[in-house]
Amino acid sequence: MPRPDSNVVVSAFTEDQVVRxxxxxxxxxxxxxxTDFFRPSLAYEDRRAVHSRIYSFRDIVCLKVVNSIRNESSVPLPRLRAAKEKLRHLGDDLWAKTTLYVLNRRIVFFNPETDRKEDVETGQAILEIPLKVVSGDMATAVRALSNRPNTEIGQIERHRNVMSNQEVIAGTRIPVRSVKAFADAGYSVNAIQKEYPTLTEQDIRAAIKHAAA
Structure with missing residues (x-):
């Protein structure tokens, strides 16, 4: 479990939330x-454990862009892999921080070193993908996840076949023990809410109290 750091804010999303x-x-x-094409930022070494893959907000923006390129522009995965290898020096969040273009199912990017758009293979370019719009839409979608019925706020539930029958916060798949682990690591309620933006303060306090009991 990571230690609290006032200079680092990470939003954590489960696989189920990333799918949605x-x-x-x-x-x-x-x-x-x-296959090492896209790894979640907060993954644990043991991927067999429950919640071993946790994605950051940056991750889901990158994934949204990648999925858009694959489905809307019909760019095959091998070319996406080639683009990632070509742009590896830009870091893991290259899909979100780089202005990308698509031409005939090829990936093109703007290279600040040469001040021009460069195709990974040919150098041709067209059709900018509006990444700022993607980020804004994703933020709106994240907020929508928080729109749960008032009867679920601050409640704990357990259902068969949901998160291996673990106790979770009602209306989510976030385990009570995960929230308690952050609290035990020294995170305040506000800090935990930054890690799990879909939870309310009432949800977090209820989880901590329930786990302690």
Missing amino acids: LTGISISQLRYWDR
Whole structure:
């Protein structure tokens, strides 16, 4: 479990939430993780454990962009892999911080070193993908996840076949023990809410109290 750091704010999203926000299936997410195409920022070494893959807000923006390129522009995965290898020096969040273009199912990017758009293979370019719009839409979608019935706020539930029958915060798949782990690590209620933006303060206090009991 990470230690609290006032200079670092990370939003944590489960696989189920990522599926709802990006439209990418869990099997696809796990395949990309397993083949080192796209790994979640907060993943644990033991991927067999529950909640071993946790995605940041930056991750879901990147995934949304990648999924858009694949489905709307029909760019095949091998070319996406080639683009990632070409742009590896830009870091893991290259999909979100780089202005990307698509031409005939090829990936093109703006290279600040040469001050021109460069195709990974040919150098041609067209059709800018509006990443700022994607980020804004994703933020709106994240807020929508918080629109749960008042009867679920601050409640704990357990259902068969949901998160291996763990106790979770009602209306979510966030385990009570995960919230308690952050509290035990020294996180305040406000800090935990930054990690889990879909939870309310009432949810977090209820989880901590329930776990302590």
